[in-house]
Amino acid sequence: MSETILSVRNLRVVFPHRHGVLVPIDEISFDVKKGEIIGFVGESGAGKSMTGAAIIGLIDPPGYIERGEIWLKEERIDQLGISAANRIRGRRISMVFQDPLTSLNPLRTIGDQLVETILTHLPVSADEAKRKAIAGLEEVDIDPERFNAYPHEFSGGMRQRVVIALALSAEPELIIADEPTTALDVSVQAQVLELLKKLCREHGASVILITHDMGVIAETTDRVAVLYAGRLAEIGDTQTLLRDPQHPYTKGLIASTPSVEYGDISTELFQITGAMPRLDALPDGCAFHPRCGQALAHCATKRPHIERNRVACWLYNDV
């Protein structure tokens, strides 16, 4: 087994609110191994992006980590001060956001933003930083001639590649990619994902890939975690999980993803009835039970946890 880079234990994030607290992340635990790509999948509001924000320490106030621990190798990183956090952000963990159109400062050239990041984290001279920046652009197939171009002069796909170059510029161990292709044209989505995958393999960086798209999960990730209403529903090896989903929610998600390979357009797509509950109206017990076709009596009262197996569901756990 390769070493564990990131370890998240019983993470709970809360947002104080006029009528109490919202809990967008509740008791989530998982590990990320060196070099692996782990997918986080779920509907919007399930807590995928919030988990990413928690790891990199950028939860918007008034939200905060109430319980749990986040370990980056030997270092605990969930309670760091701002300057300690800045030694990790970008340097050891970096992030790629959803919308490349707004991720880059429109008033500064891409080269400038690359050099700035490199100089912040690596002990190199300005010339050396520029060389590294150019090398980074070449890696993501951007013409180094365009070092002095402004973000608006690039297409969306190219900008996302610039963002990836920025994320990789200080050789981080972990990249959190939050819906990195959702805002892009379908035709360039696969291209950008492939690039991200290839570069991370080459650099030996691990990736947390946040997405709502089961297709992306299937094609890109080694392992996958399914989130529902801020809780971990199921986690496991991607191939196994796709072939043999256990949690009724995972089954629903997979069944509702169109599968083009079989050319089987006649069967209607499965729909999970109802909608994910709002965070201020979570049901007791299992958060999924009102929508679950196989709900048992105690699903409404007792909350299931992931124990020795890979799924948080009473169908597979003893009460």
Added chain:
Amino acid sequence: MLLIILRRLGQSVFVLFLVAFVSFMMFRYVGNPVDNLLGQEATVEQREALIEALGLNDPLHTQYLGFVTRALQFDFGNSYRGAQPVADMILERLPATLELALVSALFAMLFGVIAGVYTAIFRNGFSAHLIMSTSLIGVSLPTFLIGVLLIWLFAVELGWLPSFGRGETVQIGFWSTSLLTVSGLKSMVLPAITLGLYQMTLIMRLVRAEMLEILRQDFIRFARARGLPERVVYFGHALKNTLVPVITVAGLQLGSIVAFAIITETVFQWPGVGLMFINAVFFVDIPVMSAYLLLVGTLFVVINLIVDLLYLAIDPRIRDSQLKRQST
């Protein structure tokens, strides 16, 4: 690029001609130049001769052209009061106004931006709230009242600073400056604060609002996620983007500073063109009013032009979108 600048210049020249036209109409039709120059007892022959000499019988466009030509040569006729050439009066008083306006503008910009950035960064802090509430009173306080209250406090009660005039001046060529003597600098303090305070609150509120808006943007999140220090995030990334819209407003405010100088100059008996203008309004000294309008109008148009060009220089997006519009 050159085309954009040229087109923008064209617009400015058009507005200038418009301003000149208003000044001309005022000069020509408000009040009666002949009565004012000769007095009521002049004979008919004298009047006819003067009307001929002034060209008042010529067609309107000829008169207008003559007016513009003379204005371009800095000839605005003589003041009705004292019969002094208006151009000389302006030249004598302009340095006082420009120095005052410049110092106030610098004061307003400097403190406005600092206070705006401060209140945006520490938006929930006590002092930020205090600054914001005080600024609301500042906006409601008319300029002249600020001046009067400052005089009362610092000149009358505390006796620290002079309450009127420019203090000692030093003559450099035609320019008389009060920035090089101690008494001149002391005299500058109260008028400059009076004139700059309102603009300062405006700039502060604008900077704060813009900065808060920018700080919510994705690229700021991304800058933080890259581990850039807060200082770099605020000043390297947020501030520059904040300043783009601020420059426009601040530039236009510079124009208003020159106009509001009328009020400050009256309160502090500051011997500038504003005081000259208000006296002209009071005594219906039309040539002086018309020349002042022309002067301030030109200043406004030039400032607007500079602001626009500056905008082009700072924001590459605007530059390119305008270029694209040109080429299609």
Added chain:
Amino acid sequence: MSAKKSLMGRFRESDFLYDFKRSPVTVVSFVIVVMLILLAVFADLVAPTNPFDAGSLNLMNGFTPPMQPNAFTGETFYLGTDDQGRDLLSAIIFGLRVSLFVGLTAVILAMVLGVSLGLIAGYRGGWVDSLIMRAADIQVTFPSILIAMLIFGIARGLLPPHMRDELAITVLIIAIGLSEWVPFARTVRGTTMVEKEKEYVQAARLIGLGSGQIMVRHILPNVLSPVLVIATITLALAIIAEATLSFLGVGAPPTEPSLGTLIRIGQDFLFSGEWWILLFPAATLLALALSVNLLGDWLRDILNPRLK
């Protein structure tokens, strides 16, 4: 849809009263404004003396400090007297009347002008629209106080000298009114352009209503709440503009002093220690301007979150 909605309906719908009671600052501002307006309206009844009645003035009473009996006559004045022995409280109440009258009428003038031009520009479009809006663009390049001074100066030049003081107040109203129409016109034009494309306006046109009728009966009701907001904010501006012009000596004449005129007079006595002649009119002006401003801010937040 909102064309048919009555003002009262909108009043209840916007939780107007609820929001009002929840904001103590607004309630205080409102009370101050109402009190000042009542003072101004009933000046003749409320003021201890008539400051314009030269016969009632006693020069012996000059420079009496507030709440202290005069050294010669033994009379006491709440806020003291000025150099002429005029009761300052009465002068302020009558000055308030002039200030409010000029402010309100100037705003009404600006409103009528701006709303009409905005309606015409938005409804007609084309070159009429371009002409009106370009004029507005050019005018807002210049600060409105400068425009008001110029209009005032031109009007003085056009009037024969003996009528200048007599008509000073009227000229002042026109000058301030003409300098503040642009915000009204811009807002109304925007709303008009949106509304005129709606079905009910098209329908009204089909059944043959004239454009004047459509503008007044169908489009005008839609612009009422933004216009109300702008009017309140403009009122604060107009009051300050009037005070400024009068302070500079190019506004209300000494025979009909406004708060600005009183402050101008008071400034002369600052150095000799008669602070009350300046400070009480100044405090009144500040209370008025600040309260109207706060009310305007609040109205804008309640009625038009977009205008922020």
